[in-house]
Amino acid sequence: xxxxxxxAQKELRAYFVSPIAYVVLGLFAVLFGxxxxxSLNLMVQLSMGQFGAGGPQVVNINEFMIRPLFGNTxxxxxxxLPMLTMRSxxxxxxxxxxxxxLTSPLTDLQxxxxxxxGAMALYALMLSLTLIHIGVLFWYxxxxxxxxxxxxxxxxxxxxxxxxxxxxxxxxxxxxxxxGVATFAVLLLFWVINWIGDASxxxxxxxxAYLSILEHFDDFSKGVIDTTHLTYYGSFITLGLFLTAxxxxxxxxxx
Amino acid sequence: MVEVQHVTKRYGSLTAVDDIxxxxxxxxxxxxxxxxxxxxxxxxxxxxxxxxxTEGLAxxxxxxxxxxxxxxxxxxxxxxxxxxxxxEMTVIEYLRFVAxxxxxxxxxxxxxxxxxxxxTNVADMADRYCGTLSKGxxxxxxxxxxxxxxxxxxxxxxxxxxxxxxxxxxxxxxxAELAGDHTIxxxxxxxxxxxxxxxRVIIINRGRVVAVDTPGNLTARLQGSQTLYLxxxxxxxxxxxxxxxxxxxxxxxxxxxxxGVAGYxxxxxxxxxxxxxxxxxxxxxxxxxLELRPQQMSLEDVFLHLTTEDEAAGGSExxxxxxxxxxxxxxxxTATEERTDG
Numbered sequence: 001x002x003x004x005x006x007x008a009q010k011e012l013r014a015y016f017v018s019p020i021a022y023v024v025l026g027l028f029a030v031l032f033g034x035x036x037x038x039s040l041n042l043m044v045q046l047s048m049g050q051f052g053a054g055g056p057q058v059v060n061i062n063e064f065m066i067r068p069l070f071g072n073t074x075x076x077x078x079x080x081l082p083m084l085t086m087r088s089x090x091x092x093x094x095x096x097x098x099x100x101x102l103t104s105p106l107t108d109l110q111x112x113x114x115x116x117x118g119a120m121a122l123y124a125l126m127l128s129l130t131l132i133h134i135g136v137l138f139w140y141x142x143x144x145x146x147x148x149x150x151x152x153x154x155x156x157x158x159x160x161x162x163x164x165x166x167x168x169x170x171x172x173x174x175x176x177x178x179x180g181v182a183t184f185a186v187l188l189l190f191w192v193i194n195w196i197g198d199a200s201x202x203x204x205x206x207x208x209a210y211l212s213i214l215e216h217f218d219d220f221s222k223g224v225i226d227t228t229h230l231t232y233y234g235s236f237i238t239l240g241l242f243l244t245a246x247x248x249x250x251x252x253x254x255x
Numbered sequence: 256m257v258e259v260q261h262v263t264k265r266y267g268s269l270t271a272v273d274d275i276x277x278x279x280x281x282x283x284x285x286x287x288x289x290x291x292x293x294x295x296x297x298x299x300x301x302x303x304x305x306x307x308x309t310e311g312l313a314x315x316x317x318x319x320x321x322x323x324x325x326x327x328x329x330x331x332x333x334x335x336x337x338x339x340x341x342x343e344m345t346v347i348e349y350l351r352f353v354a355x356x357x358x359x360x361x362x363x364x365x366x367x368x369x370x371x372x373x374x375t376n377v378a379d380m381a382d383r384y385c386g387t388l389s390k391g392x393x394x395x396x397x398x399x400x401x402x403x404x405x406x407x408x409x410x411x412x413x414x415x416x417x418x419x420x421x422x423x424x425x426x427x428x429x430x431a432e433l434a435g436d437h438t439i440x441x442x443x444x445x446x447x448x449x450x451x452x453x454x455r456v457i458i459i460n461r462g463r464v465v466a467v468d469t470p471g472n473l474t475a476r477l478q479g480s481q482t483l484y485l486x487x488x489x490x491x492x493x494x495x496x497x498x499x500x501x502x503x504x505x506x507x508x509x510x511x512x513x514x515g516v517a518g519y520x521x522x523x524x525x526x527x528x529x530x531x532x533x534x535x536x537x538x539x540x541x542x543x544x545l546e547l548r549p550q551q552m553s554l555e556d557v558f559l560h561l562t563t564e565d566e567a568a569g570g571s572e573x574x575x576x577x578x579x580x581x582x583x584x585x586x587x588x589t590a591t592e593e594r595t596d597g
């Protein structure tokens with residue numbers, strides 16, 4: 001465990017000594033801010049409209065603001081998380097430090113876990129920036145806790161899936177750009193995979209919808225923690241990490 | 256301590272290492288000698304568990320490097336050809352990281368790091384970023400990294416590459432010091448290094464072991480015959496037949512030729528001192544004897560001899576390309592370089 005943490009810390013540090021962490025954190029904050037203001041405006045308009053119509057004056061913040069906001073965030077993540085993982089293996093292979101890790105008394109799985117936790121730590125830091133915005137909502141309104149927590153859990157799990165796939169792809173190539181672009185393409189594919197389901201039969205549609213990575217997030221932002229979704233993200237992350245470890249092993253055999 | 260049995264490594268159709276076997280005893284320094292591309296690095300990578308062997312078995316400190324790789328790796332310190340440094344870490348941070356992934360207990364970490372830095376002379380660079388270090392310091396931080404967890408076996412891939420002469424001497428001294436309680440395997444293509452630091456040498460070429468012996472024995476082995484180098488002004492005549500007529504001379508070959516002045520290698524059986532007869536013959540023929548000296552077989556010659564013997568053709572002509580100044584070390588080095596490029 002100690003050596004996994006050593007690796008995770010090293011990974012996290014590497015993000016901060018390169019501009020990556022600052023660019024990702026900064027731009028994420030800007031984008032999240034824009035979406036935040038947009039959803040806030042939308043909600044304000046909505047509640048004004050309802051006020052005029054004499055309906056209920058209080059619009060549910062969770063339903064009309066936080067949920068669409070989290071939905072937008074997941075799209076931002078689709079673009080940004082590949083940038084966290086693209087250098088993960090590519091850089092170590094290029095600089096020869098992979099040789100250090102692979103000749104240290106570490107198992108492949110420990111190396112993968114270290115890298116995963118390092119990237120997750122930076123991702124968690126990204127998400128923690130949004131707590132400020134959400135905190136402001138508590139100041140002026142009364143959002144519910146539960147859907148917020150489940151929403152964050154969903155974001156963490158979804159981001160974890162993105163990161164694990166990104167690591168797997170990074171471990172397969174020496175080239176950072178290839179790793180980044182391929183990760184983005186694969187994630188996008190998992191996002192839109194249910195779009196082609198509409199014209200196919202119901203079974204196909206159900207399967208494709210199940211595979212879609214964003215489909216599973218919606219319930220979390222509604223405040224529902226469904227085991228189907230937990231299983232989905234859990235298996236997705238496991239599969240990604242397993243593939244990474246396997247690809248490290250295969251790289252070893254192919255020299 | 257280290258045991259390699261019939262190890263073969265193939266990349267597709269290319270055989271990088273072909274059925275290599277050897278043993279290294281505790282406390283011994285073994286030199287791995289061979290031209291670039293001979294399979295030195297591949298063998299070392301197999302020993303460190305970085306690459307799996309296609310066939311064969313390798314054990315480090317009693318642990319199979321493939322089946323019990325974590326145990327074997329715990330007991331191995333490895334300096335790869337390019338020191339594996341993280342440019343964004345300072346030297347001390349880097350060594351702390353290496354100590355942690357090698358499982359050095361927290362209580363010992365500070366002392367172990369201090370000792371490694373002191374031994375490799377990098378303490379004054381502790382707070383510098385690895386990315387800004389000079390080649391020599393990189394190499395030494397790499398060495399510090401390898402000895403940090405006090406491993407039983409040290410595997411050093413060209414440890415003196417890129418160092419200046421003073422640092423080379425220091426590094427050799429350090430290696431000699433470490434040899435007491437560590438078993439060391441080091442590779443190099445610099446020949447004097449082997450005779451100075453190693454107790455035993457393995458010469459490998461094209462993936463095969465060509466010779467295993469002490470540096471002394473290796474040179475002695477090839478001194479079954481003696482060679483004289485002659486430089487003669489023959490005024491156009493051909494002295495070969497008359498030289499071959501001298502009792503004890505086995506063969507005469509032209510080493511260099513220029514404007515009627517020629518250099519010859521005269522080989523004679525061991526124990527026969529043919530110098531008197533040879534000089535008498537030359538003088539009797541009225542030629543000018545410009546130079547006559549016995550040729551010492553250096554480790555370089557042994558190396559060339561063994562590696563060219565292996566290749567059957569080519570290489571042996573290299574000496575003949577030498578100028579009249581004689582086939583001294585320069586010729587040897589040129590020949591080595593020619594082969595190492597391949």
